[in-house]
Amino acid sequence: MVTVFFVVATICYCVGAVGYLIYLFRDWEPIHRAALGALIGGALAQTVAIISQSYHVGHLAVANSHEALAFFAWILVITYLFVQLCINLRILGSFVSPLAVVFMLTASLLPAKTIPTTTVFQSIWMVLHVVTLFLANALFALAFSAGIMYLLQERHIKRKNFSFLYPRLPSLERLDSINYFCLITGFPLMTIGLVAGFAYAGTVWRSPWNWDPKEIFALITWFIYAILLHERLAVGWRGRRAAWLAIFGFSAILITFLGVNLFFEGHHTVFVR
Amino acid sequence: MGHIVLLGMNHKTAPVEIREQLAVACASQANPLQLFPYLRHVQELFFLSTCNRVEILFTCLSLDEATQEIKALLRTHLGTPQISAAELEAGLYVHRDEQAVRHLFRVSASLDSMVVGEPQILGQIKAAYREAITYRTVRVILNRLLHKAFSVAKRVRSDTMIGCYAVSISYAAVELARKIFGELEGKKVLVIGAGEMAELAAEHFLAQGVRHMAVANRTLERAMALSQRFKAKTVPFDHILDELKDVDIVLTSTGSPMPVLTFQDVKSRMRRRRNKPLFFIDIAVPRDIEQRVNEIDNVYLYDIDDLQGVVELNRTERRKEAERAEHIVWEEALKFQEWLRTLDVVPTIIALREKAETIRRNEMRKTLAQLPGLADRERQAIEVLTESIVGKLLHDPIMFLKKKATRDSKQIFVDHTQQLFNLTDGNRPHSSALTEVLANVKKDNENSQQK
Numbered sequence: 001m002v003t004v005f006f007v008v009a010t011i012c013y014c015v016g017a018v019g020y021l022i023y024l025f026r027d028w029e030p031i032h033r034a035a036l037g038a039l040i041g042g043a044l045a046q047t048v049a050i051i052s053q054s055y056h057v058g059h060l061a062v063a064n065s066h067e068a069l070a071f072f073a074w075i076l077v078i079t080y081l082f083v084q085l086c087i088n089l090r091i092l093g094s095f096v097s098p099l100a101v102v103f104m105l106t107a108s109l110l111p112a113k114t115i116p117t118t119t120v121f122q123s124i125w126m127v128l129h130v131v132t133l134f135l136a137n138a139l140f141a142l143a144f145s146a147g148i149m150y151l152l153q154e155r156h157i158k159r160k161n162f163s164f165l166y167p168r169l170p171s172l173e174r175l176d177s178i179n180y181f182c183l184i185t186g187f188p189l190m191t192i193g194l195v196a197g198f199a200y201a202g203t204v205w206r207s208p209w210n211w212d213p214k215e216i217f218a219l220i221t222w223f224i225y226a227i228l229l230h231e232r233l234a235v236g237w238r239g240r241r242a243a244w245l246a247i248f249g250f251s252a253i254l255i256t257f258l259g260v261n262l263f264f265e266g267h268h269t270v271f272v273r
Numbered sequence: 274m275g276h277i278v279l280l281g282m283n284h285k286t287a288p289v290e291i292r293e294q295l296a297v298a299c300a301s302q303a304n305p306l307q308l309f310p311y312l313r314h315v316q317e318l319f320f321l322s323t324c325n326r327v328e329i330l331f332t333c334l335s336l337d338e339a340t341q342e343i344k345a346l347l348r349t350h351l352g353t354p355q356i357s358a359a360e361l362e363a364g365l366y367v368h369r370d371e372q373a374v375r376h377l378f379r380v381s382a383s384l385d386s387m388v389v390g391e392p393q394i395l396g397q398i399k400a401a402y403r404e405a406i407t408y409r410t411v412r413v414i415l416n417r418l419l420h421k422a423f424s425v426a427k428r429v430r431s432d433t434m435i436g437c438y439a440v441s442i443s444y445a446a447v448e449l450a451r452k453i454f455g456e457l458e459g460k461k462v463l464v465i466g467a468g469e470m471a472e473l474a475a476e477h478f479l480a481q482g483v484r485h486m487a488v489a490n491r492t493l494e495r496a497m498a499l500s501q502r503f504k505a506k507t508v509p510f511d512h513i514l515d516e517l518k519d520v521d522i523v524l525t526s527t528g529s530p531m532p533v534l535t536f537q538d539v540k541s542r543m544r545r546r547r548n549k550p551l552f553f554i555d556i557a558v559p560r561d562i563e564q565r566v567n568e569i570d571n572v573y574l575y576d577i578d579d580l581q582g583v584v585e586l587n588r589t590e591r592r593k594e595a596e597r598a599e600h601i602v603w604e605e606a607l608k609f610q611e612w613l614r615t616l617d618v619v620p621t622i623i624a625l626r627e628k629a630e631t632i633r634r635n636e637m638r639k640t641l642a643q644l645p646g647l648a649d650r651e652r653q654a655i656e657v658l659t660e661s662i663v664g665k666l667l668h669d670p671i672m673f674l675k676k677k678a679t680r681d682s683k684q685i686f687v688d689h690t691q692q693l694f695n696l697t698d699g700n701r702p703h704s705s706a707l708t709e710v711l712a713n714v715k716k717d718n719e720n721s722q723q724k
Contacts, residue, residue, distance in 0.1 A: 157452060158567065160579050162586060167437075171455035172550065236547025239571045 002056070005049035006070065010104045012042025013077065017097040024094035024168060032090055039077055039097060046074045062130050065261050069107035072134055072257070073100045079138040089178070091168055095145035106258075125200035133193030137253050139186035140225070144250035146178040147243035154240055172239065179242050180232065187225050194218060217256035224249045275316065275334050277414065277613075279373035280343055280365060283326035284387050287364030292325070305329075305350040306408040312346065314339040318410040319419065321380075321401040322350075323394070325387055330377060332414050340367065374418065375606040381422040382429040384598055390435040390591050395426045414616070418609065425605045432601060435594040438587030443474035445583040446554045446575065447481055450522055453552050453573060458482035463520040464505070465513055466527030467495045470556045474524055475503055487520065489513050491527070517542045522552045525561035536565040539572060556580070615678035621687050622671050624696040629663045 019035025022028075050071065053061035062068045080096045083089075153169040156162055169175075197218070198208035209215060228245040231237035237245075284292065309318050319330040329347065333339030348361065368376045379385045383394050402419050405411045411419065430436055439445040447457075454460055462483050464475050467490045475486065486505035489512075490496035496507045508516055517523070517539065527533055539551070553574040555562045560576050567574040575583075637659055641652065670690065677686045690696070 153452070157449070157573055160575070160582065162583065166452075171451060172453050173455045235544075236549070238548050239550065241570065 002049050002053045005045045005052070006108070009042040009046035009049060009074075010101075010108060012038045012045060013073070013097065013101050013104050016042060016093075017101045020094040020097045024091065025164065027168065032093075035093065035097070036081075036084075039081065039093070039100075043074065043077045043081065046070070046077075050074060060127055060130060062134075064110070064112065065258075066107050066110040066112040068261070069103050069110065069258075071130075072137065073103035073107065075134045076100050076103065076138045076141055079135065079142065083142060083178075087178070089170060089174070091149070091170065092142070092145060092178070095148060096142060099141055099145065123200055123203065125196050125203065129193055129196040129200055131193075132189045132196065136186040136190035136193055137257065139182040139189070140246070140250050140253055143179050143182035143186065143246040146175045146182070147246035147250075150175040150179065150243040151240065151247075154243075176238050176242065179246050180238075183225065183229055183232065183246070187229050190222060190225065194222060214256065214260045217252070217260050221249065221252040221256050224252050275332050275414075276336050276339075277330070277332050277370055277373045277418070278336065278340065278343075279328060279330045279368040279376050280340065280347070281321075281326060281328035282364040282366065283328075283385065286366055291360065291364050304404060304408070305346055306405060306410050308346055308349070309408060309410045312339075312342050314342055317412050317415040319401065319405045319415050321398055323397050326380070326385075328377070328380060330373065330415060330418075336369070371606060371610050374609050375602055377418065377422050378425045378602040378606055379599075381426040382598055382602060383426070383435070384429075384595055384602065388440060389595050390438070390440070392430075392436060395423070398422065414613070417612065421605065421609050425602060428605070429598045429601050433594040433597045435591060435598055438590045438594075440584055440587050440591060441473075442556065442577070442580045442584060443470065443477050445580050445587065446474050446524075446556075447477045449573075449575060449580075449583070450478070450552055450554075451481070453550055454521060456482070459484065460521040461485040461487070461519060462522045462524060463508070463513065463516050464488045464499065465510075465523065465525040465533060465561065466490060466529075466557065467499045468526035468528075468556070471524050471526035472499065474554065474556070475499075478522065478524075479503060483522075487516060489516070514538055514542070517551070518545045520551075521549065522554065524554045524556070526555075526557045527561050528557070529561060530559060532563045533561040534566065535563045536569070539566050540569050543569060543571065554580070611679050614683070615675065618674045618678040618683060618687055621690055621696065622674055625667060625671065625690065625694055628694060628696060629667055633659050633663050 016035045016038035019031050019038060023032045023035060050061055053067070057063070062071045076096065077100050080093065080100075084093065149169055150172060152165055153172055153175065156166040156169075157172070201210065201215075202208040224245065228237070228242065228249060231245075232242060282291070305320050306318060309315070312318065314333050314335055315331045316334070317332040321328040321330075327347070329343055331339060331343060344362075344365075347365075348358070376385070381395055381398050383390050383392065386394055398419070402411070405415075405419075439448045450457060450460075457478065458481075460483050462475065462478050462485070464471050464486065467488065479486070486500075486503050487508045488496045488500045488503070488505050489508040489510050490499070491510050493507070499505065500507045513533070517534075523534075525533060534553070543551075548571050550571045550573070553562050553566060553572070555574065555576045558577060562574055562576075564574070564576075566572055637656065640655070641647065647655075674683075674686060674690060677683050
């Protein structure tokens with residue numbers, strides 16, 4: 001049953017992404033409505049899948065790489081839908097929805113073994129850790145998308161070359177303000193998530209810091225965003241540099257999130273086998 | 274069956290001498306619509322005169338007489354012995370029926386303008402329409418036609434991107450600024466040099482909501498004149514570098530042979546600006562700003578050639594959009610033609626309804642006279658009953674006529690209906706029935722206008 005909903009969600013996201021890609025090139029209202037509808041449908045289907053799976057295993061269903069990736073795609077879509085509701089920037093969907101599809105497809109490639117539930121998974125710290133960090137990552141993914149859009153649009157304007165995407169992309173200031181908004185909301189969430197993670201590690205392994213690869217990379221990522229935030233607030237970094245750092249930061253997140261899960265051995269691997 | 278005729282001249286057909294005369298005529302106050310009562314063959318009349326075109330739209334029954342009358346009217350309006358009748362004739366075009374409708378739609382959608390897609394023409398047509406309303410020279414057909422023309426123009430504007438491409442240098446600059454800053458409200462503009470182009474661009478920026486403007490010019494008088502016009506402050510020419518720290522858009526058009534702003538000037542001030550984007554529009558030749566300035570992060574420099582390039586590009590885009598717009602015009606002209614055809618059956622339908630209503634009233638009167646004891650409620654019930662019987666009985670024949678109205682064979686059905694119901698004054702134009710149609714349609718139009 002869970003698999004059915006998962007597959008439905010994946011298909012919906014794919015349809016939504018294709019629709020949004022068409023919308024990127026053709027300003028056609030029905031296609032946007034269809035794509036948005038597909039994303040909402042997919043998010044609903046996946047909500048059902050996640051709730052029933054979590055109920056089934058007795059804890060939040062993020063206990064292996066398959067579930068974690070799918071959960072991330074879900075949070076990304078939900079965050080996008082929410083942001084879309086607030087600022088109504090449709091073109092953002094053309095950049096975010098393919099990202100969600102990539103995560104969903106990667107998730108479906110990974111084995112979905114269920115790990116027998118233990119008390120380790122049922123800590124409130126763990127839920128806090130996962131939800132805040134994933135939310136922060138989703139916001140940073142939006143910043144990443146806005147960053148790509150910014151660089152494209154900036155290139156159009158700087159080079160005076162008004163090729164196909166110029167009329168479809170929004171103004172530079174608007175993209176930069178999305179970058180800023182995602183940073184200013186994502187960074188505190190990320191900090192809370194990491195603190196919760198360390199607190200949780202403290203209860204499980206008696207020490208909050210264990211030189212685990214995941215911990216090291218997480219800290220590096222946190223520093224990248226801390227630098228970006230600091231430079232933005234103190235020096236007034238914006239525009240192209242901010243866009244590049246948002247892209248760079250999100251790459252670091254991907255390494256921390258996926259690379260470390262898949263290629264490094266460490267005690268965090270307990271959760272993502 | 275009447276005709277819709279459009280007679281006119283525009284910048285393509287008439288040489289400039291005649292258009293000059295037109296411009297004079299534009300300025301004069303005498304409205305040719307005043308002469309409408311003297312035109313015996315013209316039923317409805319609409320007159321549009323701008324400096325690029327004259328369009329006279331009218332309906333009539335006999336084509337040739339009416340056209341002659343209108344030509345005479347045009348000569349009177351121009352009031353010029355300088356232009357011979359032959360010259361005038363050469364510049365004129367005459368469109369009839371569907372062609373006339375299409376031409377009007379093209380004009381109102383700004384497809385026939387000198388600058389295709391410019392929006393002023395629609396306003397001019399609307400003003401001319403108001404004139405025609407005050408002189409009561411438009412009725413059912415032209416009323417409907419002009420309203421249709423407005424909605425076609427609106428549809429073209431919303432369905433195609435014809436108005437979206439800036440085709441003047443100064444407007445292209447504003448569009449670019451919008452792509453950098455988004456909303457221009459609250460942005461600050463510094464105008465360096467007070468050339469005519471700069472003035473035009475400054476006007477566009479003001480129209481977009483820019484409220485803070487500063488003017489710097491070597492001669493203070495000119496700067497003062499500009500600043501008064503734009504409610505801007507003046508800045509001494511030597512202090513423009515200080516201004517760089519809090520303006521967003523800089524517009525330069527000085528006659529200086531040397532660059533006014535150099536790479537270092539701008540670069541060294543970006544940190545103080547906290548890297549806020551800065552947009553330079555350099556419309557001076559030779560250029561006022563060093564080309565390398567464009568390489569600085571968050572700084573965008575456009576010179577006159579760059580803007581010219583944008584305009585050129587937009588012109589091509591506009592032409593593409595114009596093709597789509599033409600398609601809309603064709604479609605709407607066909608629809609209008611269809612409506613015109615349905616108009617032929619309307620008098621018959623009204624005569625039919627009138628006859629039925631007269632019979633119903635007469636019979637009601639007779640019956641009620643024999644039943645004096647009825648209460649009001651009962652009278653009303655009978656009233657409603659008879660009304661609904663008549664209504665239901667007539668519903669099918671009326672629907673039938675309406676359905677056949679767009680066919681060429683409609684005359685047969687109209688004739689049969691008239692014979693069948695013995696309708697005498699059915700389908701003759703200007704009969705009492707038609708006047709009633711006119712009144713009804715006019716009422717409808719007025720209602721929709723109020724909305």
